[in-house]
Every structure is written in C-alpha cells, then in structure tokens.
Amino acid sequence: MNHNPASPGPLRVLTAITSGQEPAVIEHLARHRGQVDVVRRCADMAEARGYAGAGIAHVIVMSSDFPGFDRHAVEAFTTHGVALVVLNDPLDQYSSQRLTALGVRHFLAYSQVSDGLIPLMTEAHNAPAGEADNLPIEWTSSRENHDLSLAPPATQGRLITVWGTHGAPGRSTLTTNIAYGLAHRDQLGRRRSKKKQLPTESSASAIIVDADTQAPSITQTLGLLDEASGLAQACRAAGQGLLTASALTRYLAGITPQLGVLTGLARASRWPELSASNLETVLTTARHCAQWTVVDVAPDIDEDDFAAFDPRGPRRNAATTTTLAQSDLIVVVGTGDPVGTTRMVRALETITNHPDLAHVPRLVVVNKVRDTTAGSSTPRAIRLALSRFTRELPPVLLPDAPTTVDRSLMNGRAVLEEAPVSAIGKELTQLIDVIASGFDTGNSGNERSESTADQQMAASGV
Structure with missing residues (x-):
C-alpha cells in the first residue's frame, strides 16, 4: 500500500534541513507552491518525528547530516506513513551505500535538487511501502590483534537460538558448547574415529552472540574481559548503516580461530542499546560471516508493561523475540527436576x-537430569510430560555434571574444550550431531536426528 492514500491538492511536506542548505531548498519548494505545501520547517529530530506522527504531512525532506538521523528515525517515518526523501552530498560520509543500508529508498544529491526533488517526492509518496534492498556485504577473513580466522560460508549461515526457562537452566553453558561443537565438529569426529570408523566434518566456523538483556554471562563463562560489549558496538554500527561483515569481525572476541564471540552488555540496564531493528541487522550480517550463529537470549518474551503507555517505545524483550523469530532452530532448555519440568511445560x-x-523448528533439551530428584524413572517421566510439545524429536536429556562444568567455568572454557571425553562431553557431542544432521539432510535429517537422539537416550538408560 502507499504511504498515504491519494488525496486532492498539493503534497504536504515537512522539511528538516541543515542551515547551510535550507534556504535554497525552501526557495525551490516555494516556486512549486501548487504542487507542494511546506507545512512545517523542523528545527530538530524530535520535532520532525512529532509532526510526522501527527499525520499532517505526506512527505518529509531531510538532510542526511541532520542531527539524529539514523535507522530509528527512518523506521519512525515509515511507521507513521510519511515518505522520506533524503538530500545528501555524495562526497561526504553519507554515501548512497550507507543510506541504502539505513533503509532509505529515495535520496538525491543537493546538486540535483532543482531538477529532481519534486519528481522524487511524488515518486516516494506514491511508492508502495516495502523493505529496502539488502546491502552487499564484503568479507574479511581475520580480525586485528586476535587469533580469529573465520571461514565465510558458501551460502547463508544458520541461526540457532538457545532459549529457556527462568532458574538458571544452563542457557549460557549450552550456548557456548553448541557453538564450540559446531565450529570444531571435525576435531570431535576425529577423536571418535580413533575407536569407530566415523566420517569427520570439514572445518566450520561459528559466532556466539550474547543477546541476553537480563543476565548476560557469556563473557564470564568464557573468561573474557568485561570491558566493552561487542554486540552493543555492532548494534551502534548497524544503526548508522556502517555494519558490514568485515566490520562485524572487528567486534568479535576470538576464542579459537574458528569461533568468535559478540560479548553481551556489561550491565543489564543498557538493554535499550539492543534495539530490534539493529539487532536484526547484526544477526543477518553474522549469517554472512560464519556457518553457524548461536545466540543466548533472556527467558521473557511477554510484552513489556510500558507497551500500553508507549506503543512505539523500546521493548526490553524485543531482543529475545526478534532473535527467536529470525531463528532456523530454537533450542529450548530447562532443568530435569520437578520445578524445572513444570517451568518447561509452561514455556x-x-x-x-x-x-x-x-512455526520455528525447536529442539527441547532437559539439562541437569539426576535420579535424586524423582528416582530412576525421572527420564521417562520427563519425556512423558513434554511429549505433546516436542514434535518429531523426543527431548534430549543431559546428565547433571557439576564437577566437570565447574572446572570448565573456572578455566573459562567450554565443556567440549575442557573435557570432551567426559560423560557430559560425550552427551554434548551427540547433541551436536542431532543439530548438525538435521540441517545437513533436510527432511531426512529429522529421521537421522531422531535416531541419534534415541541412541543417546538408550546409552543414558532413558
């Protein structure tokens, strides 16, 4: 649909133009008074967004260097149904590529105002609302001062989100181990192939994203310095239209040559920095950087209480819902005790x-399963309680292994890095096979994954 229904009379126009260029543009619009009507000359971005929200204009003409011009402003005008036309100097930092990355569909150089502004305003007003074309992304294979060399995927990478209940079910631990296992599946396969003739995978690459806006902990889990949030920096770059794959790699902390981390917020109170639109851009870019992107998110997906008072305001849970909606697979994790199982059913x-x-495919993982919570029948009771939610695959059960997990945490390493041949390490390796085989074989992967899961449970006495 159009930004505004066709209506008789001139186009109603807002202007938000830097002082040096404003007189010439206003004079040009004044000469076309029958076609356009300048209803307001805005002094700042708050005023521009306010009048756009009031519905008094069809089009806003804005300078690319107007204070506050970013992705949020572009989205605000789109939400209000006001067509945006941006005037820019191609010689400055606001290049056509950057404007395209911000979602601007109609822009013009100042030198072309006299001939092209009125036709472009008309075109913008009549254009159907839609998404801007994707920005081509360049690849760089390394990051300065880090031992990180991700192999770019031949096709768009996969996005896996680890989500679960309250009560510390092990989301961060599972996130780091899934990412490590997928990135180093060839090494894990070689360890097993010494005993069994198993095919090994070629070298892969993975990115961990800590998008938990309530209790981010990937930094501590992997023993990294809690100085600056790589994810927040990437979101700021996305908001300015500057995020490419090469730029994203500069925000990654290198864990191994195949595994990088976008660290989370240093304080949970900084959650507004992870806006939905910017985070979506970051995740899309990450897909072009690595075969696997594994994201840790907070448990809450309900609407914030403030939504009723400010429908267009930021949402604390937007990072979680945005990531889940973009996922190729959701790994739902909870604990294997009676309290955790009840929370899992509700989740x-x-x-x-x-x-x-x-509609998003999901795999249920029950963590910290132990006989002391409900006797030897615990695994069977858990599977029965969750059976109507687990679709094709039965839930994957991971045993409680506090000693091994604690040692890994103290050393700042994933369990699969610290103790890959431990009992929990072997179970995690089988979980990696379940995930990877599902993507490798498409529909047939469900059968293969289910078989692997069944073998795992049989080996665990489930």
Missing part, C-alpha cells in the same frame, strides 16, 4: 501459542 505452551514463533 513450551507460551512459545507454541505465540503467533510469530510457533
């Missing part, structure tokens, strides 16, 4: 009934 009901998330 699965929530995600099953969520209109934006119900």
Whole structure:
C-alpha cells in the first residue's frame, strides 16, 4: 500500500534541513507552491518525528547530516506513513551505500535538487511501502590483534537460538558448547574415529552472540574481559548503516580461530542499546560471516508493561523475540527436576501459542537430569510430560555434571574444550550431531536426528 492514500491538492511536506542548505531548498519548494505545501520547517529530530506522527504531512525532506538521523528515525517515518526523501552530498560520509543500508529508498544529491526533488517526492509518496534492498556485504577473513580466522560460508549461515526457562537452566553453558561443537565438529569426529570408523566434518566456523538483556554471562563463562560489549558496538554500527561483515569481525572476541564471540552488555540496564531493528541487522550480517550463529537470549518474551503507555517505545524483550523469530532452530532448555519440568511445560505452551514463533523448528533439551530428584524413572517421566510439545524429536536429556562444568567455568572454557571425553562431553557431542544432521539432510535429517537422539537416550538408560 502507499504511504498515504491519494488525496486532492498539493503534497504536504515537512522539511528538516541543515542551515547551510535550507534556504535554497525552501526557495525551490516555494516556486512549486501548487504542487507542494511546506507545512512545517523542523528545527530538530524530535520535532520532525512529532509532526510526522501527527499525520499532517505526506512527505518529509531531510538532510542526511541532520542531527539524529539514523535507522530509528527512518523506521519512525515509515511507521507513521510519511515518505522520506533524503538530500545528501555524495562526497561526504553519507554515501548512497550507507543510506541504502539505513533503509532509505529515495535520496538525491543537493546538486540535483532543482531538477529532481519534486519528481522524487511524488515518486516516494506514491511508492508502495516495502523493505529496502539488502546491502552487499564484503568479507574479511581475520580480525586485528586476535587469533580469529573465520571461514565465510558458501551460502547463508544458520541461526540457532538457545532459549529457556527462568532458574538458571544452563542457557549460557549450552550456548557456548553448541557453538564450540559446531565450529570444531571435525576435531570431535576425529577423536571418535580413533575407536569407530566415523566420517569427520570439514572445518566450520561459528559466532556466539550474547543477546541476553537480563543476565548476560557469556563473557564470564568464557573468561573474557568485561570491558566493552561487542554486540552493543555492532548494534551502534548497524544503526548508522556502517555494519558490514568485515566490520562485524572487528567486534568479535576470538576464542579459537574458528569461533568468535559478540560479548553481551556489561550491565543489564543498557538493554535499550539492543534495539530490534539493529539487532536484526547484526544477526543477518553474522549469517554472512560464519556457518553457524548461536545466540543466548533472556527467558521473557511477554510484552513489556510500558507497551500500553508507549506503543512505539523500546521493548526490553524485543531482543529475545526478534532473535527467536529470525531463528532456523530454537533450542529450548530447562532443568530435569520437578520445578524445572513444570517451568518447561509452561514455556513450551507460551512459545507454541505465540503467533510469530510457533512455526520455528525447536529442539527441547532437559539439562541437569539426576535420579535424586524423582528416582530412576525421572527420564521417562520427563519425556512423558513434554511429549505433546516436542514434535518429531523426543527431548534430549543431559546428565547433571557439576564437577566437570565447574572446572570448565573456572578455566573459562567450554565443556567440549575442557573435557570432551567426559560423560557430559560425550552427551554434548551427540547433541551436536542431532543439530548438525538435521540441517545437513533436510527432511531426512529429522529421521537421522531422531535416531541419534534415541541412541543417546538408550546409552543414558532413558
């Protein structure tokens, strides 16, 4: 649909132009009074967005260097149904590539105002609303001062989100181990191939993203310095239209040559820095950097209480819902005790009934399973309780291994890095096979994954 329904009379126009260029542009618009009507000359971005929201204009003409011009402003005008026309100097930093990355569809150099502004305003007003073309992304294979050399994927990489219940079910631990296992599946396969004739995978690459806006902990889990958030920096670059794959690699902390981390927020109070639009851009870019992107998110997906008072304001849970909606697979994790299983059932009901998330494939992982919580029948009871939510695959059960996990945490390493041949390490390796085989074989992967999961459970006495 158009930004505004066709209406008789001139186009109603807002202007937000830097002082040096404003007189010439206003004079040009004044000469076309029958076609356009300048209803307001805005002094700042707050005024421009306010009048756009009031519905008094069809089009806003804005300078690319106007204070506050960024992705949020572009989205605000789109939301209000006001067509945006940007005037820029091609010789400055606001290049056509950057404007395209910000989602601007109609822009013009100042030198072309006299001939092209009025036709472009008309075109913008009549154009159907839609998404801007994707920005081509360049690749760089290394990051300065880090031992990081990700292999770019031949096709768009996969996005896996680890989500689960409250109560510390092990989301961060599972995130780091899934990412490490997928990035080093060839090494894990070689260890097993010494005993069994198993095919090994070629070298892969993975990125961990800590998008938890409530209790980010990937930094501590992997023993990294808690100085600056790589994810926040990437989101700021995305908001300015400057994020490419080569830029994203500069924000990664290198764990191994095949595994990088976008560290999370240093303080949970900084959650507004992870806006939905910017985070979506970061995740899309990450898909072009590595075969696998594994994201740790907070447990809450409900609407914030403030939504009723400010429908267009920032949402604390937007990082979680945006990531889940973009995922190729959601790994839902909970604990294997009676409290954790009850929380898991409620969490699965929530995600099953969520209109934006119900269609996303998911794999249920029950962590910290131990006989002391409900006797030897614990695994069977857990599978029965979760059976109506787990679709094709049965839930994957991971045993409680506090000693091994604690040692890995103290050393700042993934369990699969610290103790790959331990009991929990072997179970995690089989979980990696379940995930990877599902993507490798498409529909047939469900059968292969289910078989692998069944073998795992049989080996665990489930």
